Amino acid sequence: MNVLSNLLNNATSKGIFSFHPKYKNLGLTHLSFADDLLIFCKGKLESVLGVTTVLDCFYEYSGLKLIAGKCEFFTAAISHNTLEAIISSTGFKQGSLSVCYLGVPLVTKKLTEKDCQSLINNITNRLHQWSSKNMPYAGRVELVKTVLYSIANYWCRQLVLPLSIIKKIEQLCSRFFWKGSDTKATGARVSWRKICNPKSKGGLGIKDIKTWNYASLIHLTRKLLAGKGSLWVAWIQINFIKNQDFWTMSEPHNLSWILKRILKMRCIASAVLLSEPHNLSWILKRILKMRCIASAVLLSSASNTTQIWNGIRPKNSKVMWHKLIWFSLHVPKYSIISWMLILDRLPTKDRLHRFKIISNADCIFCNDGIETRDHLFCNCRYTASIWTSLLLLSGFHMSFSSWSSMLEWASTSRNGKSLISTVLRLSWCGFNYIIWEERNRRIFTGKSRTTTEIINNVKMIVGIVLNNKSIDRNDSINLSLCSNWGIV
Structure with a gap:
């Protein structure tokens, strides 16, 4: 893949195809992971043909030939005539969002339950595999911690999960812990909220997914403030934040839903850090209180998601036993x-x-x-x-x-x-x-x-x-x- 990367990067410098407008300042032509490849170019027929020329050149070097029928291209704000020309010239299929990449949906809008169905299916499939095994409570709690929560954590670190999905995940984990399968946990002896307390506070040390998802979002905000840490941060800095102050910048109209969510968190936090309006609903007041905590965490020495989570999770007193x-x-x-x-x-x-x-x-x-x-x-x-x-x-x-x-x-x-x-x-x-x-x-x-x-x-x-x-x-x-x- 290093050879292909060099070919694609050199092709843009030689004018064989043009950068995608949003990636020109970043100098980004492609992303690759294992056998998956995403190539970004300008939405014109000449650029698309330039990309296929580079891929044909790579075929001459490696013997790996592109199968056009298995490739999809995604566009925005391109005329119907241009689309028809690209399809007829390349044989590519036109795709539409949302699609799954590396196990998570690529969406620009608020995540829906339908978008998260693959996450629920993944967890449910694991439960079906384990339900035939006669495990003690200790074995089940370790599987919840190490396997099921790792699956959820992969999504939490990148997306804002709907509350209904978080409740569904916790319901599945509770059912497995108490019943050993995906059956209704009637008569659960201890509430899941209690179980999610640290061991020193009387629980079993399982993380609360809602608070963990919130901590992950704050960690993304911290990365944006630091201006480093990932390609995503660099892209946001170049295309949206630029030289503006993150705390006072206006909200661009073409932001994705998750970025709008991050900016709304910032606006509410700065607005109520010193005072809280009296005419807010109970739910919004609760959110605002959490935003104040988030601001405090961002200004603290917490540098990773675990430290942020420890800073915002509910503080209960330790049990003596x-x-x-x-x-x-x-x-x-x-x-x-x-x-x-x-x-x-x-x-x-x-x-x-x-x-x-x-x-x-x-x-x-x-x-x-x-x-x-x-x-x-x-x-x-x-x-x-x-x-x-x-x-x-x-x-x-x-x-x-x-x-x-x-x-x-x-x-x-x-x-x-x-x-x-x-x-x-x-x-x-x-x-x-x-x-x-x-x-x-x-x-x-x-x-x-x-x-x-x-x-x-x-x-x-x-x-x-x-x-x-x-x-x-x-x-x-x-x-x-x-x-x-x-x-x-």
Whole structure:
């Protein structure tokens, strides 16, 4: 492609074909990616024939021949006679916007739901591929973060997604997380808004697409202000901004929709930075408040989309327990069950009874109380004895009168990187998972394990994670922990 690039660039300097009027000052004749090629020239028959002459020359060098029937040309403000002449002389087909290039639609107007259908189809196809696999919540959340959101992010960085499309994407992600497929997520235990909080704020660290799309738009604005960063920025600077002040320039009549959106953001921000009119609707006031934040971010040291997103996303207070379940050696599937447990969103019998799904809400372990979160994981004689035994393995002789006191102690007593801190967090998350698993085993299969087997299962979890890790065994506490927990 370097040879073809040189041929096209040299052809314009020799007058074989003329630059497209919008690209002359930029000196741009073409864009190429893999086997895709876009060539820009003046809308006259002579220029189009000049381009085909260059392509024929390239064929002589490389043996790669242009297939006219597979090529399309796009025009604006060209007479019907000229169009007919180009078609008859070249055999090219006349195309019309919108078209898809590199996976995104090329449009000059506001993006519609129809334009975004390929994005929704891409995500839906992935869900259909994964729906046959029996994945735990931890696996699903990682696929949402790394695959589905990467697909959406590719669009967010270049286009302003319609709100209906953002809601549809979040709906698909929520369905997959809770149901493992594209089926209605009835009875979702935690709202998607809560899930999209950072882990330190009580969520699962999934980015809110709407705020991320907004941050991407601000990042584009920042690039325009900096006057560098991409060919797109250079083209905007040369053709529209020129030597004008970005904050005070008038809006050209021939701008694309996304550029108009960026300029409207600028105008509203500068208009209300010092005062806010009293006669605005609630929605517009909300937008204006966000624009003020955007102005502050643009003037800050934030240099990439992630930093901008961190600057504009809602600020919630940190939860005291996040380090209890999210730490360097955590096991994802145990941590997510513990996360639902802390939020009291596991389908315990008291919740099911409240929704009239079951009639008997007695604890499956002790039959001496209603099965609530607090009872099952703290006050039940059976599970409390198991947790007491696990604490003894770590050298703690204590019991707890309430779930809240146990959570507070576990969250605040050991937050460091010492071996005992890691063992306590691993054992607590493992205890939660094994107890919930044992509860479901007894209800749905009628099978059960002994107390000793359950304790050994938790010990095995801790041992597998910490085996062969670098541990200071000269420390007497560490040596005792390794011996009690079977860490080798």
